[in-house]
Structures are given as structure tokens and as C-alpha cells.
Amino acid sequence: MKLILGGGVSGLSAAYYLSQRISPSKIYLVEASNRFGGWIQSKQNGNVLFELGPHTIRPKGEPGANTLQLIEQLNLSNEVIPIHTNHPAAKNRMIYVNKELHLLPSNLYGALIKRKPFSKPLLMSVLSELFQPQKQIPDGDESIYDFIERRFGKDVAEYAISPLICGICAGDAKEISVHFLAKSLFELEQKHGGIIKGTIKELFQNSKKNKIELCNLAKRAKSEKWSVYSLKSGLETLPLTLVNNLQEKKVNLIKNSPCTSLEFHDNKIFAKFKDQSLISDHVISSLLANKTAPLVEKQHPELAEYLYGIPSVTVGVVNIEFKGAIKNDKLNAFGFLVPPSQRIPILGIIFDSCCFPSNDSTVFTVMMGGKWFEEYFGTDPSEQSLLDVSKKYIQEILNIHNECESYEVNILKDCIPQYTVGHVQRIQNIYKYIDKHDMPLTLCGTSYSGVGVNDVILSAKNAVQKVL
Ligand SMILES: Cc1cc2nc3c(=O)[nH]c(=O)nc-3n(C[C@H](O)[C@H](O)[C@H](O)COP(=O)(O)OP(=O)(O)OC[C@H]3O[C@@H](n4cnc5c(N)ncnc54)[C@H](O)[C@@H]3O)c2cc1C
Known part of the structure; x- marks a missing residue:
């Protein structure tokens, strides 16, 4: 039996790729929370769609082509909404410096x-x-x-x-x-x-790059010059479709069951969960490195130390809707980012309505905190304080003083790992330790070889190849 920890898009992708190679009934995917999808979460709020996590996916490179292939295999090609390279949201990206917005070349x-x-x-x-x-x-x-x-x-x-x-x-x-x-x-x-x-x-030097075989959707993305894309009902459609696919195949999907420890004995892994335990012959952990660490710490403290060495940061996300289509030249862009030297609590604002316009409303997503979350918001900020900060900067920077129609505030605790200096060495130490101790454990997800949706789906595919 193979056990997958975590039901975000990487864990679900690992289950999908594994189910193409071994009997689905021998796969167990266990998720701590009461939903699948991890940080990919799309909320339909009346007429508007709020993306709480990722907003768009890039089609480029091997990781991009791989995700498009997965989307095609899941029959989601017709759900894709591309943003082409000549669209203002693809061309116009700004930074906020010295209390002014500046367009980047x-x-x-x-x-x-x-x-x-x-x-x-x-x-x-x-x-x-x-x-x-x-x-x-x-x-x-x-x-x-x-x-x-x-x-x-x-x-x-x-x-x-x-x-x-x-x-x-x-x-x-x-x-x-x-x-x-x-x-x-x-x-x-x-x-x-x-x-x-x-x-x-x-x-x-005539360096020959390995050409990747492109699926039809990836060929379309290339010929139509997509910059990024999303899905009609939001990016959460991807993990939800993966869940349906896995359920149809009878993969064992378990929710509400955080893993609390992994013990390795005689090529078997004894995994403990809140209310049960499972014995498997291989575990794929798609959790953040610093969440896999405590599971193995008792038996493998050295491995845990390497895993704890990859920190993560918290991001506050406020989705906010204003009534009607606000006409304002500044808003003809993907959004803006703020260099940390400007010393304000927001990381940037995405202009959702430039990417996906509507006559009924104007939507923004304000991202804040990250590396500086505690410095600006303390350890336990109220949702109201994040909302107030968002409104203040929307007023100050974008000059929008309308009453907001609806909003959604979320504090995404420890959501993005940080590849700090020494990351490559840390990863090598982790892989060497696992190999040296012949541990039936494979890692995928955001902590190792890229933090984007494409990276983690490819990391899941590679993890499955390693397992087999
Ligand atoms: C605010 C934000 C914006 C982003 N924007 C973009 C973007 O625009 N484009 C892009 O490509 N990427 C973006 N990303 C990155 C993207 O969201 C991630 O790459 C992707 O969602 C990671 O998926 P995952 O499955 O690896 O991890 P997660 O989504 O973190 O899933 C891990 C799962 O494991 C579960 N879990 C945790 N502990 C346990 C346990 N002990 N036992 C069992 N289960 C457990 C969690 O509940 C979770 O469901 C963004 C991320 C954030 C946070």
C-alpha cells in the first residue's frame, strides 16, 4: 500500500499519477483538514470570484507544459481562460515606490x-x-x-x-x-x-536542449501566445476535478485526519493519524518540509533538523469587491508590487478585474505580510485589522473611495516556503539522508524544487517515478 500525505494539488497529483501505474485501491491519500485543494481555493461570492490563493498559472517551460497536459487529460481544456501576451494584464506591471506607482518596462x-x-x-x-x-x-x-x-x-x-x-x-x-x-x-x-x-x-556551443513533447493544449498556448491562464470557475476546479477522478477510480481519499507520526521498521512505515493508523510500504509526503519534520523527528532527528531548516511565511489575503466597473487608467494592469524598502505592510495588489473584467463589479486582491507578517501585524491579528489596512492602501494608492460591496479576509499561516541561501545544500542533505538510510519516503510539494502550481505538480510526477 502506498500512502500520500496532504490533499493539496501536489498530493492529489501524486495520487493521480500513481493511479495510472498501480491499483488505485492500494493508494491512500490522507488530508488533515476538512477539504481537498490546499492553498488553491476559489470562492464564488455572488457574481464575483475570489481567489484566496493562486490567481493564474504560467504555461511556459516543462513544468507549464506538464500542467497543461494534466488539464487536458482531465478534460478541462474548455475551462481554460488565457490571458494573451498583448493583454494589458500581461504587459502592464507596476511597482509602488516613493508614494507613486511606476510602470515597469x-x-x-x-x-x-x-x-x-x-x-x-x-x-x-x-x-x-x-x-x-x-x-x-x-x-x-x-x-x-x-x-x-x-x-x-x-x-x-x-x-x-x-x-x-x-x-x-x-x-x-x-x-x-x-x-x-x-x-x-x-x-x-x-x-x-x-x-x-x-x-x-x-x-x-551547440547546446542541444531536450525538446519536450507538447500536448494539444500546450501547443495552443504556444501558438496563441498565452502569458498566464486561469479556469472559468476558478483554479480550485483543478484539485476538485482531480478529487472526482480519484474517487471514480476508487482511490482511498481520507479527510479530517492529520498525520501525527511516521515510524519506519523493516521496510514498512507505521503512520499514525488522529483516529487511526495505517501501515504502508512507501510514503509520499506533499506537506511543507517543516510539517514533515515533526512526523519523523523521534526516529530521525537529523533528517528533521534539515527539514526544519526550510522556513515558511504567513500571508494575509484580502479579496475585496466594489460595485460597478471603476474606470481608472491606473487599473489597466495586472497590479503592483511593493519593494520592502518602502516599509508598508502590503506586498502588492492584484487588479483581478483587469484580468477578468465585469460590468457589475471591480475586484482587487491585497496580499500582505509575508516575511514581515509578525512585524506589521503581530502574532494574532484580527481580520478587521487586515481589512482596514487593505482599504487604506486602496484609497491612498488607487484613489478609490467607494464603499466596498463585499470582501473575504484570510490569514494563510505558513503558506509559502522560503528558499533561503543554502537551500540547495539543505535539499541535498535531505535526499542524501533518505538514500543513506534507505527510507521508503519520497518528498514533493512546495518546499523543494519550486513554489508555483506547475512546480509542485511536476514534483509530484517525479516523486511517483521515483517510487516506482
Ligand atoms: C497567497 C498565495 C498565492 C499564490 N499564487 C500563486 C500563483 O499565482 N501561481 C502559482 O503558480 N502558484 C501560486 N501560489 C503557490 C501555489 O498555491 C502552491 O504551489 C500550491 O497550492 C501548493 O500545493 P501543495 O499541494 O504542494 O501544498 P498545499 O496546498 O499546502 O497542500 C498541503 C496539504 O497538506 C495538508 N496537511 C498539512 N499537514 C498535514 C498533516 N500532518 N497530515 C495530513 N495532511 C496535512 C494541508 O491541510 C494541505 O491541504 C500561491 C500560494 C499562495 C499561498
Whole structure:
């Protein structure tokens, strides 16, 4: 029997891929809470849809193509609503600096002119990279902020990378590893002395990339130039459809049952839950690393220590609806992000109505806290305080003073892991420990090789391949 811990999209995907290879009745997926889907949660609120977690998925690369293949296999292709690269939500992304919104350059023309808050045209910062000396980094890791500052200057680190890191993992670019987003750029510098130099050299080195076989939906995404996409009834449709698929196949899906410990004896795992125990021959844990840690701590304290080494942060999410379609030039964008140097409690605001417009209402999603959650909100903030902060910044920054029609406030505790400097080494220690002790345990989910929906679905597929 194979046991999967966690019923978010990665646990459900692991069950799906496993059910294609072994008898579904031999698969048990156990979820702690009273619902499946994890952080993917879409709430229909009258006429509007509030996304509490992820809003959109990117179609690009192998992970993107893999998710599209899953969507196609689940017969959800007709549910997809793409945002094309020429849509304002794809082109217009802003940052909030010195109490003003600034549009980030999105094409060559934008990179050629000097735009506030940058002190010179972005293209000049890029070209100046050619003249920066190479620095060998002894442990093979540094913060993404330090790396970008070294190669492209402070402006780019401060106004492009810092807000981007806030938007992707709600973290501090000064702590997050360069391998999180800029692995290939870092490797080009370490190998060839510079990013531009390295890119040119590698162009001539005939490096053959493995071409991935694209499914029909991925081919469509490529030819129609999708930037990102969502699903008609919200992204939660994906985990819910996975649940239906698994139930039809008679995979054992159990809710309301947090796992409390895993004990390994004679190639078997004895898993304890709130009201029951299960014996399995392999466990796939899709939980956050720091939630898998306490389960193995008693028997494997060293492994637990490595797992605890991957921290996570809390994000406050406020979805807010205003009556009618608010006309305002600023709102013709995906939204804006706030560099941490601006010292305000919000990470950014998504303009949902630019992505998916309606005549009846205007919807925003305010994200706040992250790495700085406790600093701004303390340990136990009220929902009202988060709502008040959201309204204040919507008024101040977007100049919207209307009464809000409806809202939804959620505090997503420990929702995004942080790949801090040393992450690659930490992961290697974890895998080495599991291999050395021949443990029938495989890990997937957000803590290891990417925090996005695509990454965790691919991590589940890879986990299943490893198990088999
Ligand atoms: C605010 C926010 C915005 C995001 N935006 C985007 C976006 O726009 N695009 C994108 O691609 N990604 C985005 N992400 C990331 C995306 O949501 C995640 O990659 C994905 O949802 C992770 O799924 P998962 O199954 O790995 O983890 P989870 O969703 O965390 O699922 C883990 C499950 O395990 C359960 N569990 C915990 N402990 C136990 C236990 N002891 N026993 C049994 N079960 C347990 C939990 O209840 C949960 O259901 C966002 C995330 C957040 C939080």
C-alpha cells in the first residue's frame, strides 16, 4: 500500500499519477483538514470570484507544459481562460515606490528610456553587466539581491528583483538564494565570467536542449501566445476535478485526519493519524518540509533538523469587491508590487478585474505580510485589522473611495516556503539522508524544487517515478 500525505494539488497529483501505474485501491491519500485543494481555493461570492490563493498559472517551460497536459487529460481544456501576451494584464506591471506607482518596462522601447524610479535606462544596467568583474562564490550560493546588485546594479536589485521576490514567495530578496529564480544566470557568471558573455558563448556551443513533447493544449498556448491562464470557475476546479477522478477510480481519499507520526521498521512505515493508523510500504509526503519534520523527528532527528531548516511565511489575503466597473487608467494592469524598502505592510495588489473584467463589479486582491507578517501585524491579528489596512492602501494608492460591496479576509499561516541561501545544500542533505538510510519516503510539494502550481505538480510526477 502506498500512502500520500496532504490533499493539496501536489498530493492529489501524486495520487493521480500513481493511479495510472498501480491499483488505485492500494493508494491512500490522507488530508488533515476538512477539504481537498490546499492553498488553491476559489470562492464564488455572488457574481464575483475570489481567489484566496493562486490567481493564474504560467504555461511556459516543462513544468507549464506538464500542467497543461494534466488539464487536458482531465478534460478541462474548455475551462481554460488565457490571458494573451498583448493583454494589458500581461504587459502592464507596476511597482509602488516613493508614494507613486511606476510602470515597469515590458519591451525594448521601455528598456531604452529612463523611467522613475530607475536612475538610468534598464538597457544600460543590462549592458553594464559586460564590464562587471566575475566573483567566484565559494559555497556556490548567495542571495538573489546580492547577485543582481553585483551584476546589474542596485536599481535593478531594489526595484525589479525585490518586488518580484515579494510577489512570488512573499520573501526578502536579501535572504532568498540566487538559485531560486536566477540559477542559470548565476551559473553563466560562475562558468564564463559574466552573464552576457556566457550567453553568447553558450549560443555557439551547440547546446542541444531536450525538446519536450507538447500536448494539444500546450501547443495552443504556444501558438496563441498565452502569458498566464486561469479556469472559468476558478483554479480550485483543478484539485476538485482531480478529487472526482480519484474517487471514480476508487482511490482511498481520507479527510479530517492529520498525520501525527511516521515510524519506519523493516521496510514498512507505521503512520499514525488522529483516529487511526495505517501501515504502508512507501510514503509520499506533499506537506511543507517543516510539517514533515515533526512526523519523523523521534526516529530521525537529523533528517528533521534539515527539514526544519526550510522556513515558511504567513500571508494575509484580502479579496475585496466594489460595485460597478471603476474606470481608472491606473487599473489597466495586472497590479503592483511593493519593494520592502518602502516599509508598508502590503506586498502588492492584484487588479483581478483587469484580468477578468465585469460590468457589475471591480475586484482587487491585497496580499500582505509575508516575511514581515509578525512585524506589521503581530502574532494574532484580527481580520478587521487586515481589512482596514487593505482599504487604506486602496484609497491612498488607487484613489478609490467607494464603499466596498463585499470582501473575504484570510490569514494563510505558513503558506509559502522560503528558499533561503543554502537551500540547495539543505535539499541535498535531505535526499542524501533518505538514500543513506534507505527510507521508503519520497518528498514533493512546495518546499523543494519550486513554489508555483506547475512546480509542485511536476514534483509530484517525479516523486511517483521515483517510487516506482
Ligand atoms: C497567497 C498565495 C498565492 C499564490 N499564487 C500563486 C500563483 O499565482 N501561481 C502559482 O503558480 N502558484 C501560486 N501560489 C503557490 C501555489 O498555491 C502552491 O504551489 C500550491 O497550492 C501548493 O500545493 P501543495 O499541494 O504542494 O501544498 P498545499 O496546498 O499546502 O497542500 C498541503 C496539504 O497538506 C495538508 N496537511 C498539512 N499537514 C498535514 C498533516 N500532518 N497530515 C495530513 N495532511 C496535512 C494541508 O491541510 C494541505 O491541504 C500561491 C500560494 C499562495 C499561498
